[in-house]
Amino acid sequence: MRWVFMTLVLVNVAFYLWVTGHSAQNSFAYDPPAPSVNEGSMELLHESEARRSSRVSTDCLRIGPFATEETYTQGSRLLVNKGYGFTRNVVSARELRTFRVFAGPFKSTVEMDATDKKLQKLGLEHYTQQDKGGKILSIRIFSQGEEAGRFVTELIAQGLEADVRPEARTLGPLRWLEVSDVVTEERRQALAALDWADALVRLAAVPCGVRL
8 A cells, every 4th residue: 555655646746746837837928029120121120220320411511611701702602603502600709718738938948958858758749939938838738727737747747847827819700611412422522622712721521500
């Protein structure tokens, strides 16, 4: 009778494991992952998204800045004569505050030459400028005072006496022309070949409607 009892026990255990195992497998319901292919166009979805994100409208060509009102008018007339549609964009004059990092003024030419050699050794571009206290070596111009201060600290740590001062200068007015119907490289090259009679003028492909 013992072996009959053991057989029944084993059968019950096997049945219990089968039931619980079957229930466990069915209890984890999940949604199948979304397909990675756009069935409509047979295109990988991540490729489609990347293409949309990288698609930037650069159908406009910005011409300028023009230094004077005269060259600005001449440039406008040139586009009219060539049959191009364009818009005018003028940024009013504004005061720009900057921070100049410099060395000097120097008491002698020997002192200035020594500082010049230090700057060359550090690989820093600079130029001589006449200041009210004498000649200085202008090293770099920053838009933020904190950045200029950190740069001066770095120079002093390398054995170079330097200082920083705020400066204000008037920027502009800036005059630009934006051609909206230039969509081919051939047309861009044709416009670049025109004589704009202004040394400041450059041509750049930009998204249409972007304000300066």
